[in-house]
Amino acid sequence: MAFTAFSSSKPKVGIKPGKTGKVVIVLLAPGLAYLGAFFLTPLISLIMVSLQAPDPLGGFGEYVPALQFSNYFVVISEYFPHMMRSFGYALAATILALVISYPLAYFIGVKARPYPLLQKLMLTLVIAPFFISFLLRTLAWKQIFSNESWIVTTLQQIGFLDSDQYVVGTPFMVIFGLTYNFIPFMTLPLYTSLERLDTRYLEAGSDLYASPSKVFRKVTIPLSMPGIISGTLLTFIPIAGDYINASGDFLGSSSTAMLGNVIEANYLQINDYPAASALSVLLMGAILVLVAGYVKKSGTEDLL
């Protein structure tokens, strides 16, 4: 199971590398070749493009190979607010998804254990939104919260919103969309780790006079930590790079543009490929650093 990748159990005794070296290399070769062709090559090409300079003789959107490291400083100073916004939204949506998913996963994985049929039904419901395209689901929310929808007009009538305030295009709407779209990625890993939760530990906790909340804090959470970590990573990383929800064509507006939107505009509209590539490299680097720090703090560093 992929979601157990961050479990803290000690690895089994290793196989001696010397004996089986050749076989291992042959077995690994296809995978390594694949990574080399489809991950490393594009990555190197991306980094090379990010250092290009405008062609002095060329027209719109033409660049020549160079080593212009200043591209990175330019994009950081130009798009710093978008970077902060991306990580802010990603953090907010990840926390929201965790708060919503945990009780849900707990119910399915622990409380519903005596009723396998119910368990399966609920799991299906969690995945059910995936039967419809991501874009269609997001567009549906846009329709639901459109300016003339009954939800928005009702909110305006009860005074929750001013008459010139709307929902689509606000940070709330974007974070809502992100949370909604990525909840299953949080629920499923949480479920897999809670599903194996040994309830005898919980009984032992209360036998030792711990209050239910203390049992939850001292027993349930630590035991489900692998699920929490893989769940938060599986939501935070794609959310930080998401550009659909925050796009003006979907739930966002120009005041909610995230890094993904900036990269898209630079690639497709401004045709500033070096800037777009530099931003992509920065996004990758920032996520890598954040995730490495997070995993290290969570005590699973030996698996990285």
Next chain:
Amino acid sequence: MNQNLPEDPQLREMVKAALAHKVTRRAVLGGAVATSAAALLAACAPAENSALTPATDVSDSDPSLIWSNWSLYVDVDDDGNYPTLEKFKSETGIEVTYREDFDDNDSYYGKVKDQLALGQDIGADITCPTSWMAARWINQGFVQTFDDANLPNKKNLQPAYLGESYDPQRTKSLPYQGILAGFAFDKEAYKSATGKEAPAVLEDLWDPALKGRIGVLSEMRDTVGIVLMDQGVSIGDANSLTEDAFMNAIDIIGQKVSDGQIARIKGNSYKDDLVNGDTIVAIAWSGDIIQLNAEAGYDRFGFVLPESGGTISADCFVIPMGATHKKNAEKLMNFYYDPYNAAVLAAYVNYITPVVGAKEEAIKLDPALADNQLIFPSEEFLSLTQGFRALDGAEEQAFTKAFQKIKLGA
């Protein structure tokens, strides 16, 4: 080579390169894969400084054609069929695959640029970028020259479209429709919000009652053009439309976006926002509005030119270098340059037809149609419109960037 190679030029080049290097299992295991991979990558890389050559035309053996176009831009009947394209098929036997995947000049260019620059198939044999974008393609040598022998109806082109600096004799680009940008508005919603019948000047769009209900086009030349004309700049004149004037207009739009007056900057998809009521007034293209009214079943939306004027441009047929059905594409252009067909098309799409004689045909179809200023504009009406001047590479980059930064809120 006697194998059947794939039709797509890019795939074909890759397969050829692979065959030339004889990728066998033995060679792969022997490490030759690295050189083959290099050859494959080389086949995808741009050939430096070499003029592109047209792809082989397979029209004679393959009666098909792929046409990428803007949405709401060809006649559609109630069953979702395209009557003029069906007529074209019955006349010529050519089956047209019609795609509405052209939402915005910049983003379409961004999508197909690499294939264009290599002279490879972009997935369309013919497409209709706006004239300034067509000019860019022509200047970079991305498009094929028409064979006028297949285009006898080209003589019907309105002379006003000749003499453009990028293509004076229209040998590489042919106008499909002339486009007018102005204000589109939801009549009922506009009246109940502002108490007025119709917006007349740009200032009307900044009415506080319309906060968050204004949309503008992501087409820079139309949106910024209308703001510039409101400022008294003549946008066809390099002495009047300077970088300072442009940036001043950008500041105005940026201000309205950041204080929430303008809520949306969009390509063709702005129509969805008018339909669902999110947008009350939009800078929009005339023909779309008439079609939206037809869909709504009543005159829900109005279209006016601002008092300071609207922008005019043309979308032009071009055949990319990698297109493999050039002759079929020429037959299609020839078909739409027949005055009768042009009239049928104009009657449906409601844009300005570039075809001489279409007006006479339109009178036969429906006399009221011929009076429609949005399809057959009078001299007087046209004097209210201006076309955006040509930009050089550096200006275009700077202007585009400034405009895109508004969209990103920076």
